[in-house]
Amino acid sequence: MDRTLYSTEHDQFRSSVRDYLARDVLPNAEQYIEDKLIARDVWRGLGEQGVLGLEIPEEYGGGEAGDYRFNALAQEELAAVSMAFASSVGIDFDIVTPYIVDLASEAQKQQWLPRIASGEAVAAIGMTEPSVGSDLANLKSSAVRSGDDWILNGSKTFITNGYTCDVAVIAARTNPEQRSKGISLFVVDASLPGFERGRKLDKVGQPEADTAELFFDDVRLPADSLLGEVDRGFIAMMEKLPQERLGSAVTNVAHAKQILGETIEYARERKAFGQSIGSFQNTKFVLADLVTRIEVTQAYIDQAVAAHADGKLTAVDAAKAKYFSAEVQNAVLDSCVQVFGGYGYMREYRVARAWMDARVTRIWAGTNEIMKEIIGRSLDL
Ligand SMILES: Cc1cc2nc3c(=O)[nH]c(=O)nc-3n(C[C@H](O)[C@H](O)[C@H](O)COP(=O)(O)OP(=O)(O)OC[C@H]3O[C@@H](n4cnc5c(N)ncnc54)[C@H](O)[C@@H]3O)c2cc1C
Structure with a gap:
């Protein structure tokens, strides 16, 4: 049966993404599996193709398609390479980026969005913890006020892009008296002191997706790292x-x-x-x-x-x-x-x-x- 979801404009974008993947990515697929990593030049290539900026407004270097069909067809093409490509790249442009676009301060948008759009910065999201996955409202990592700043402590596990990310959206408890109403989100620069990564986790499949634990040891976050309102992260x-x-x-x-x-x-x-x-x-x-x-x-x-x-x-x-x-x-x-x-x-x-x-x-x-x-x-x- 013919699919009616996509127009000629979508098909043109699909062709360019497909051509890029066939020319520059598929021939190196074995290498990424061996390295247990998607090379940075692939991220930059996907940036040039306009995939990574699909959710990002033009003023921050993106293409802001404003039509989820473009996200969907890009993910279809990535999945045809492998699930690892779909998950690693999808987390970056389709999952993390909307949090920053919708909830970050102007300064944080300026800092991260152009670099994400170009593939210079890779993004991750940390919700899951060693003791908490499905029961997300029970997460333990904490962010405590220190003057205007926040001090982040705790750990996350199974984080896609965790080993290589430059920036991560992290869910942390800001009110110990509450469950879901005591969680906030932060945009965290992975180069800050106290932000540590564990080893690349040894998975059953998707070797080329880097998946890691993250540890936070008194990471001092500037006040504007908070995404949206305090305690509204859930x-x-x-x-x-x-x-x-x-x-x-x-x-x-x-x-x-x-x-x-x-x-x-x-x-x-x-x-x-x-x-x-x-x-x-x-x-x-x-x-x-x-x-x-x-x-x-x-x-x-x-x-x-x-x-x-x-x-x-x-x-x-x-x-x-x-x-x-x-x-x-x-x-x-x-x-x-x-x-x-x-x-x-x-x-x-x-x-x-x-x-x-x-x-x-x-x-x-x-x-x-x-x-x-x-x-x-x-x-x-
Ligand atoms: C390769 C990989 C990549 C991932 N990437 C990320 C990432 O980038 N960021 C991130 O934050 N997380 C990531 N995750 C974590 C993933 O989202 C969690 O593993 C998932 O949510 C399940 O949580 P858990 O592993 O703690 O299992 P648990 O919550 O401990 O669940 C164990 C079992 O109990 C069942 N169970 C739990 N609660 C109920 C219930 N109420 N009713 C019925 N059954 C229940 C579950 O269905 C499951 O079968 C990743 C995981 C993997 C394996």
Whole structure:
């Protein structure tokens, strides 16, 4: 079925991003995996392509598309390279940047937005802590007033771009008497004294995404590091999380769709018993099932992207998109591994890596159990 989400203007932007990724990024994919890092020149390249400035107003060096479809198609193209590209770059331009654009002081915007737009600065977000993930309202890192400044202490874990980030949005407790109403957000310069990084974490998949722990030891933050109002950080996160979950959903489907396409090619080529494996009825039925699942899921996600572009996406619908797309992606990739047979279990094959890369999509950006909790609450049971 033809997708109706995108116009010619979107398609032109897609072509330029796709050409850049094919020319400058895909040939080096093995190197990024080996280095466990996306090279800085890729960030700068994506800056030049206009991807990193999609959410940033022109006065700060961005292109401010003002149309979420551009964010979505950029994420689709990144996911076709790998989930790690989609997650690392997506966190930067689609998740962290809106917090700075919407909530930072003028001086902080001037300091960070032009550098994020150009790819000179990489951004991360730290919500999760060693003892707190789903139960975000219970986070322990603290920021305490010291004159006009704030003193930040505590730690974060599983932070995407954590090892290389130049700037991070950090959630910290500013009122120990409250739960969700005692949390604030700060924009934190990663070069400040007391901001320490742990090792790159050894993940099951997505090796080229750097994921790290962060430690804060009496980090002195200037007064204007506060994002928005004090003690209102939890509300800000709840307002921004639907976009994060929609971005996840977009990449989940795009990633599975890309690998499914590669699997169909393989089924045409690979021979067994003197015929292509795609000619066996079982393979045909499996692939027919997967193509259908992807297209039907895509239709929901496209509608969610259109709703978000119109400012109408609800938190519940974003949760449905994130939950369902992650389940479909994981099921599709598991079947793709099966179609590849033994080769599907070899790390050097993209299908094997994709399968490992995808496992986390049921866990991050709010686990699928938390997504069902959000959806369940809306049923007024
Ligand atoms: C590769 C990777 C990258 C990440 N990147 C970032 C990042 O950049 N920034 C960031 O802040 N975080 C990041 N995260 C953290 C991620 O968002 C958390 O791992 C996730 O929110 C789950 O939290 P947790 O790991 O503490 O699990 P827990 O909250 O301890 O959950 C454990 C299990 O209990 C279940 N559970 C918990 N509460 C409930 C409930 N109420 N009802 C039913 N089941 C429940 C969960 O669904 C899960 O199955 C990343 C994680 C990974 C693995």
